[in-house]
Amino acid sequence: MRERLEEALRKSDAEYTEIRIEDVASSWISFRGEELDSIGSSKTVGGIVRALVKGGWGYSTFNDINNLNVRVKEACESAKMIGKEESKFAQVEPVVDCIKAELVKDFREILLSHKKSVIEEYNKIVLGYHEKIKTSIVAYGDSFRKIWFANSDGSYIEDERPNTTLYISATARDGDNVQHGMESTGGMTGFQIVEGFHEKAEASAKRAVELLSAPPVTGGKYTVITNPNLTGVFVHEAFGHLSEADFIYENEGMKEIMVLGKRFGSDILNIIDDGSYPGQIGTHKYDDEGVRTRKNYLIKDGILVGRLHSRETSAKMGEMPTGNARSIGYQFPPIVRMTNTYIDKGNSSFEDMIKDVKLGIYALDMIGGQTAMEMFTFSAAYAYMIRDGKIAELIRDVVLTGNVFETLLNIDMIGDKLEWAPGGPGGCGKSAQSPLPVGFGGPHIRIQNVVVGGRQ
Numbered sequence: 001m002r003e004r005l006e007e008a009l010r011k012s013d014a015e016y017t018e019i020r021i022e023d024v025a026s027s028w029i030s031f032r033g034e035e036l037d038s039i040g041s042s043k044t045v046g047g048i049v050r051a052l053v054k055g056g057w058g059y060s061t062f063n064d065i066n067n068l069n070v071r072v073k074e075a076c077e078s079a080k081m082i083g084k085e086e087s088k089f090a091q092v093e094p095v096v097d098c099i100k101a102e103l104v105k106d107f108r109e110i111l112l113s114h115k116k117s118v119i120e121e122y123n124k125i126v127l128g129y130h131e132k133i134k135t136s137i138v139a140y141g142d143s144f145r146k147i148w149f150a151n152s153d154g155s156y157i158e159d160e161r162p163n164t165t166l167y168i169s170a171t172a173r174d175g176d177n178v179q180h181g182m183e184s185t186g187g188m189t190g191f192q193i194v195e196g197f198h199e200k201a202e203a204s205a206k207r208a209v210e211l212l213s214a215p216p217v218t219g220g221k222y223t224v225i226t227n228p229n230l231t232g233v234f235v236h237e238a239f240g241h242l243s244e245a246d247f248i249y250e251n252e253g254m255k256e257i258m259v260l261g262k263r264f265g266s267d268i269l270n271i272i273d274d275g276s277y278p279g280q281i282g283t284h285k286y287d288d289e290g291v292r293t294r295k296n297y298l299i300k301d302g303i304l305v306g307r308l309h310s311r312e313t314s315a316k317m318g319e320m321p322t323g324n325a326r327s328i329g330y331q332f333p334p335i336v337r338m339t340n341t342y343i344d345k346g347n348s349s350f351e352d353m354i355k356d357v358k359l360g361i362y363a364l365d366m367i368g369g370q371t372a373m374e375m376f377t378f379s380a381a382y383a384y385m386i387r388d389g390k391i392a393e394l395i396r397d398v399v400l401t402g403n404v405f406e407t408l409l410n411i412d413m414i415g416d417k418l419e420w421a422p423g424g425p426g427g428c429g430k431s432a433q434s435p436l437p438v439g440f441g442g443p444h445i446r447i448q449n450v451v452v453g454g455r456q
């Protein structure tokens with residue numbers, strides 16, 4: 001393959017050219033209530049050529065990998081029609097590397113019928129848990145992406161990216177009152193990730209039923225402690241997307257806000273995106289432009305120190321490449337994306353964080369939400385009141401709203417244990433590329449003065 005790619009690249013007369021070929025094998029199974037909703041497998045092969053001429057990008061995507069010379073030519077011709085200015089594209093050292101997946105249980109060697117029987121057990125547990133459980137979703141998916149990447153710098157990378165995911169949702173109903181309990185898992189190490197999930201399946205059903213009799217929260221301003229999963233979603237959604245350099249570059253207002261060196265939180269706050277973090281679902285040795293991934297501080301000791309770059313945005317903004325150009329598949333070019341984003345651990349124990357909270361909320365996981373520039377609205381999947389320094393009753397309909405910059409400044413305690421969200425079939429969406437596997441996490445964090453409203 002290397003010779004074929006390099007031969008095709010020699011036909012290019014663009015300033016920069018890359019070819020990415022992918023072979024993707026996947027399978028999926030989903031139950032909805034009693035029904036087997038979907039089951040199947042697929043195998044696709046395809047690729048993309050991307051060429052840069054005078055600041056303009058030309059693309060050619062294809063499924064037939066036999067005419068690479070023609071594809072390179074097509075991409076070059078398109079780029080020439082678009083390019084009108086000087087190209088800005090950061091130089092990086094070329095690499096030649098081959099990364100092999102390490103699977104404990106290779107899901108490609110497991111029969112679809114066996115996968116179905118494992119998933120079906122979880123569905124039976126959910127549906128059989130209680131008479132108030134009305135329906136379920138149990139969805140399994142796996143994919144194995146083999147990638148061949150070569151560019152005109154002289155890089156050649158072979159990479160294998162496996163992924164296994166499981167999502168369980170239980171729905172309980174009592175009249176008009178409908179509640180959900182969700183659990184998920186995912187990872188890059190094989191089928192065993194989704195095995196032995198019986199207790200979690202039961203936990204999802206149990207929570208849905210318990211939430212039926214939980215009172216809705218009374219709206220107001222509270223001290224809120226978020227669990228690691230919710231901390232992670234918050235930092236990804238509310239702050240991580242604002243750190244994507246393509247977004248900042250195109251947005252004058254955001255450029256004035258996201259100034260390096262400016263204070264965004266107290267000294268205890270550190271926010272990091274790390275595509276090299278071992279074992280996480282957003283981890284790859286190289287991004288999809290052949291740039292080595294690394295640990296990138298976005299906020300260090302409360303100060304904004306970095307952002308996420310592709311080779312193009314880094315050259316345009318005069319900053320170092322960070323290894324954050326990613327693509328969800330061969331149909332798409334790489335764009336600036338997060339990898340594994342987290343708030344770093346601090347030094348407070350959970351007991352210390354909670355002990356002087358007279359009236360507050362312990363909010364766990366996220367069931368939905370949206371962001372608009374610096375404003376966010378997140379619904380916690382479930383929550384407990386904190387009364388006189390102790391966890392009290394389960395409550396529902398907890399919706400956290402606010403301005404991300406004010407909220408970061410209001411973080412006054414950070415837990416001493418970093419945990420990653422469990423993974424699952426969802427992922428990050430941007431510019432029609434969804435879902436991209438991303439890791440997110442953090443410790444428990446305590447935030448003062450959070451506006452909490454009940455769901456409408």
Ligand SMILES: [Zn+2]
Pocket residue numbers: 236237241427428429
């Ligand atoms: Zn996202």
